[in-house]
Amino acid sequence: MAERGPQWAAWVDELPGxxxxxxxxxxxxxxxxxxxxxxxxxxxxxxVEGAAAMLKLGFPEEESEHEHLALxxxxxxxxxxxxxxxxxxxxxxxxxxxxxxxxxVPEAQACRIVADAYRxxxxxxLPTLRSLASxxxxxxxxxxxxxxxxxxxxxLVEQAIALGTDLIADRAVADRVIHTxxxxxxxxxxxxxxxxxxxxxxxxxxxxxxDPHYEIAPMLWNRWDAIADDVRDGVxxxxxxxxxxxxxxxxxxxxxxxxxxxxxxxWALGKKLRRDGPQTDSAWLTICVAVAKAxxx
Numbered sequence: 001m002a003e004r005g006p007q008w009a010a011w012v013d014e015l016p017g018x019x020x021x022x023x024x025x026x027x028x029x030x031x032x033x034x035x036x037x038x039x040x041x042x043x044x045x046x047x048v049e050g051a052a053a054m055l056k057l058g059f060p061e062e063e064s065e066h067e068h069l070a071l072x073x074x075x076x077x078x079x080x081x082x083x084x085x086x087x088x089x090x091x092x093x094x095x096x097x098x099x100x101x102x103x104x105v106p107e108a109q110a111c112r113i114v115a116d117a118y119r120x121x122x123x124x125x126l127p128t129l130r131s132l133a134s135x136x137x138x139x140x141x142x143x144x145x146x147x148x149x150x151x152x153x154x155x156l157v158e159q160a161i162a163l164g165t166d167l168i169a170d171r172a173v174a175d176r177v178i179h180t181x182x183x184x185x186x187x188x189x190x191x192x193x194x195x196x197x198x199x200x201x202x203x204x205x206x207x208x209x210x211d212p213h214y215e216i217a218p219m220l221w222n223r224w225d226a227i228a229d230d231v232r233d234g235v236x237x238x239x240x241x242x243x244x245x246x247x248x249x250x251x252x253x254x255x256x257x258x259x260x261x262x263x264x265x266x267w268a269l270g271k272k273l274r275r276d277g278p279q280t281d282s283a284w285l286t287i288c289v290a291v292a293k294a295x296x297x
Contacts, residue, residue, distance in 0.1 A: 001036075001059075011059055015041060018057060022091045026084055028055060037204065039064065044096065051095075052191070053083060058090035063206040066129050068092055070177055070207035078120025079202040081194065097201055098191050102184035103223065108241060110184055113200050114219060115245030117187065118212060121202060122176040125209035129177065132210025133168045139263045140164045151285065152265045156292055160262035163255045167211065173252070175209040183218035213253045216242050217260040220291050235294035254295045261292040 002009040022028070023045070031052065032044030039059040047053055058064035068085035071092070075081070084093040102110040143161050148154055179186075179202060186204045194201060219242055220235050227234025239257065243250045265288035268281050 001039075008059065015057060018089045018091065019043065019055070022055060022057075022086060022089065022093075025086070026055075026093055028053070028093075040204075045093075047083075047093075054094045054096050056092040056094060058092070060090055062130070064090050066207055067205055069126060069128055070179075070205045073123060073126055073177060074121060076194075076197060076201075078117050078198070079205070080188070094203075095194055096191060097194060097203070098189040100189040102187045102200070105184070107223075107226065107238065110187075111219065111238060111241040112245050113187060114182060114184075115242055117182065117200070117202050118215060118246045121179055121182075121205075122212045124177070125175040126177055126207075129207055129209045131175065132178070132180075132208045132214060135208065136164050136168050136259070139266070140168075143262065143266055146266060150266075150269060152262065152269075152289065156258070156262050156265075156289065160259045160292075164259045167252070167255060167259065173211050173213065173249075176212050177207055178210050178212055178215055179205045180208060180210075180214065181206045181218055182215055183222040185222065211252070211256065212246075213248055213256045214260065216248070216253050217257045217264075217291070220257065220295075221261075221264075221287055224287060231290045232294045235291055239295055257295045258292045261288045264288045265292075 002012040019041075023030075027048040028045040030043065031046045034041060034043045036042060039061065041057045043055045043057075045053050045055045058067065065087075067090075068082060068087055071079060071082035071094075072085070076095075080097055081095040082092060083095060085091065102113060105113070140161055143157055143164075146152070146157055150157070181204060182202060187200050187202055189195075190197065190199055190201050216239065220238050227238075239253065240250075242248070243253050265285050268285040268288060
């Protein structure tokens with residue numbers, strides 16, 4: 001992580017001290033080896049009462065700023081339960097779940113589980129969260145500046161600009177709290193006592209207020225190897241399963257997938273993205289374009 005730049009290096013340097021502060025503040029003790037995601041460190045701990053928990057420390061970026069607000073609002077319904085939060089240090093104390101996720105669960109079952117999570121998580125908008133509209137307006141403006149020579153089909157760029165503008169202007173669907181990164185790897189099997197609530201719980205939100213139909217795209221690009229040999233049918237199959245199970249409008253969901261994948265393609269031109277391991281820009285760019293094309297008739 002420290003190799004990503006000065007801000008990342010500074011954050012990594014500060015981690016030991018921040019961990020010590022929170023361990024003392026919350027009276028925790030280490031209980032296993034640390035793990036990490038793309039932008040967070042997670043340490044298994046025990047509380048003073050002996051309960052198994054996870055101490056999560058996130059990189060200070062926009063995406064992680066309001067994670068604690070969404071988790072607190074959900075209150076353990078459909079999502080991991082938040083025990084304590086220290087927003088200044090992006091520190092979260094979470095109940096401990098299993099390490100088992102939906103990656104190995106049959107596709108149809110996984111899509112039903114995620115669609116069920118949508119219903120639990122898409123609560124009324126929170127005034128403190130940023131809006132999806134504010135982001136999409138910014139990203140649409142960036143798309144409009146792409147040179148015609150950019151290695152993204154121009155018709156997709158123009159389509160994403162038009163659709164993004166229309167979707168933000170259309171208030172037919174009320175804004176809700178949305179996760180924005182809900183996929184197979186961010187749904188974990190619950191341990192006892194969490195399993196008494198429900199068997200699968202969502203982790204790692206990057207919450208904003210916005211259209212629930214925006215949620216679907218990560219379910220299409222993750223577990224890519226399973227559909228890489230038949231992208232069009234694989235992507236469309238997942239889209240239909242999620243739309244049907246969640247009760248979404250298919251046209252609206254399809255439009256958001258196109259917008260989101262073209263945004264992803266634009267970002268891929270400027271930086272290396274890591275999803276499920278190292279991946280070249282060109283490979284991720286190809287996936288983005290393939291998904292955007294696959295959902296269209």
